[in-house]
Amino acid sequence: MSQSRRGGSQMAIIGAGSVGSGIAFACLMRSVVSELLINDFNAEVCDGQVLDLQDAAFVSNTKVRVGTPKECGQADIIVITAGARQRPGESRDELVQRNQDILKSVLDGMQPIKPTAILMLVANPVNVLTCMAQKFSGLPPRQVIGTGTYLDSIRFRVAMKERLRVSESSVHAYVVGDHGDKQVAVWSSATVGGKPLLSFEELHGLDQDEVSHQVAHKAYKIIDLKGATSFGIAAVVSELALCITLNKLSVIPLSTYCERFDACLSFPVSLGTNGVENIAYPEMNEKELALVQASAEATRKVCSAF
Ligand SMILES: NC(=O)C1=CN([C@@H]2O[C@H](COP(=O)(O)OP(=O)(O)OC[C@H]3O[C@@H](n4cnc5c(N)ncnc54)[C@H](O)[C@@H]3O)[C@@H](O)[C@H]2O)C=CC1
Ligand SMILES: CC(=O)C(=O)O
Numbered sequence: 001m002s003q004s005r006r007g008g009s010q011m012a013i014i015g016a017g018s019v020g021s022g023i024a025f026a027c028l029m030r031s032v033v034s035e036l037l038i039n040d041f042n043a044e045v046c047d048g049q050v051l052d053l054q055d056a057a058f059v060s061n062t063k064v065r066v067g068t069p070k071e072c073g074q075a076d077i078i079v080i081t082a083g084a085r086q087r088p089g090e091s092r093d094e095l096v097q098r099n100q101d102i103l104k105s106v107l108d109g110m111q112p113i114k115p116t117a118i119l120m121l122v123a124n125p126v127n128v129l130t131c132m133a134q135k136f137s138g139l140p141p142r143q144v145i146g147t148g149t150y151l152d153s154i155r156f157r158v159a160m161k162e163r164l165r166v167s168e169s170s171v172h173a174y175v176v177g178d179h180g181d182k183q184v185a186v187w188s189s190a191t192v193g194g195k196p197l198l199s200f201e202e203l204h205g206l207d208q209d210e211v212s213h214q215v216a217h218k219a220y221k222i223i224d225l226k227g228a229t230s231f232g233i234a235a236v237v238s239e240l241a242l243c244i245t246l247n248k249l250s251v252i253p254l255s256t257y258c259e260r261f262d263a264c265l266s267f268p269v270s271l272g273t274n275g276v277e278n279i280a281y282p283e284m285n286e287k288e289l290a291l292v293q294a295s296a297e298a299t300r301k302v303c304s305a306f
Helices: 018-029 043-059 093-110 126-136 150-164 208-216 218-226 231-245 286-303
Strands: 010-014 035-039 063-066 077-080 118-121 144-146 171-176 184-192 250-258 263-272 275-279
Touching: 010 018, 018 035, 018 043, 018 231, 035 043, 043 063, 077 093, 077 231, 093 126, 118 126, 118 231, 126 144, 126 250, 126 263, 126 286, 144 263, 144 275, 150 171, 150 184, 150 208, 150 231, 150 250, 171 250, 171 263, 184 208, 184 286, 208 218, 231 250, 231 263, 250 275, 263 286
Parallel strands: 010 035, 010 077, 035 063, 077 118, 118 144
Antiparallel strands: 144 250, 171 184, 250 263, 263 275
16 A cells, blocks of 8 residues: 655646646635646746735745746656637637647656656546656556536536535536547436436436536636636645545546557546556446547547557
């Protein structure tokens, strides 16, 4: 059994824009690690974010400072948010060329990366970038993860929570596959209190496709309204960092290589200090499985180029 490593652990965040600074703030408030390193190739923005975060650190047990790429490569958890964000109406997939180039330069700048580090991809398209980082980081695949459909699964659970009047943590439901337009909400095996989700009276007559579409398009709505999403993903990453530092082995949908589909996709995994321990594929009906297979095919095609 591995030791958890919260005491003395370091986390690096590459990219100090809306998402990187949100993640830093959430991790600071929850004292997830003992030291946070922040890096951005825009040195002024980076210095500004760090000075601001240092003002907030009086309520935290975490110290925060600017880190060089090489220092960040030696952190226990390395979170990559560096990358272009979607413009209103733009899909995550359309970011691929710009963000592949940025990821390549970020990985090169951090080498050699600490052999026990957990590398966490946040920048989009997250499945493709996770696949790329698994190939080029030099780390074992189990230590290279993407935030995948964790945020989408939370959005799905919140949509159900509001209808069923139960807490989101009581809704055992997953969005799997793509963190993007091809994501699949697995209705068929979702449960609440051990009872199939779809058997609840409150959900009779519910248009499942409509709810799935709203969940998948929530990011577009937020981007239309405020230009970027940041708080949801910040909470997600702080929770993942806690899972890693405390070796919680919580089952969370994340981007990882899925042998069953021969592609980097997001499926529930148990996550601990050593990264991904096991993958659990939820039961899916024919329609759900076909949609996952289509998204695996699309991801494989993009990833075969590198
Ligand atoms: N996985 C998820 O659930 C989510 C992913 N995202 C993704 O996160 C990424 C970042 O989004 P925002 O923070 O809103 O964008 P942003 O534009 O606010 O920040 C990006 C930052 O990356 C920096 N950067 C670019 N290249 C760099 C390099 N080579 N080294 C260091 N820093 C570099 C930029 O200077 C900028 O400060 C986007 O790709 C976005 O789509 C956003 C929200 C949720
Ligand atoms: C932008 C993005 O990927 C999200 O909020 O889901």
